Amino acid sequence: MGRMREDGDTGIVTVRQEIADYIKNNPATAKDISKAVSQQEKDVYFHLEHIAKSYGGTFRVILPECRKCGFVFSKKIGKPSKCPECDSTWITDPEYYLK
Numbered sequence: 001m002g003r004m005r006e007d008g009d010t011g012i013v014t015v016r017q018e019i020a021d022y023i024k025n026n027p028a029t030a031k032d033i034s035k036a037v038s039q040q041e042k043d044v045y046f047h048l049e050h051i052a053k054s055y056g057g058t059f060r061v062i063l064p065e066c067r068k069c070g071f072v073f074s075k076k077i078g079k080p081s082k083c084p085e086c087d088s089t090w091i092t093d094p095e096y097y098l099k
């Protein structure tokens with residue numbers, strides 16, 4: 001890391017490629033990815049949406065789960081704030097990877 005990034009489309013493609021490489025067979029949370037590619041967490045989610053589309057079936061999500069009651073969230077990208085079953089905010093971070 002530490003190298004300069006270009007603005008514009010080329011830069012975005014590069015970041016996406018970096019994220020794709022990083023999560024290849026390596027489930028990682030948005031926070032892990034954010035550190036690995038020096039992007040803000042909210043931008044990581046944005047890139048993941050696109051990676052999910054372009055990689056189709058090889059893009060996998062380990063869904064977040066309520067640690068209190070075991071409820072599994074169905075939302076694909078993004079971190080839920082609260083369990084709809086028990087209102088707990090003790091929720092695992094979703095992990096993303098490419099198979």
Ligand SMILES: [Zn+2]
Nearest residue numbers: 066069083086
């Ligand atoms: Zn719950």
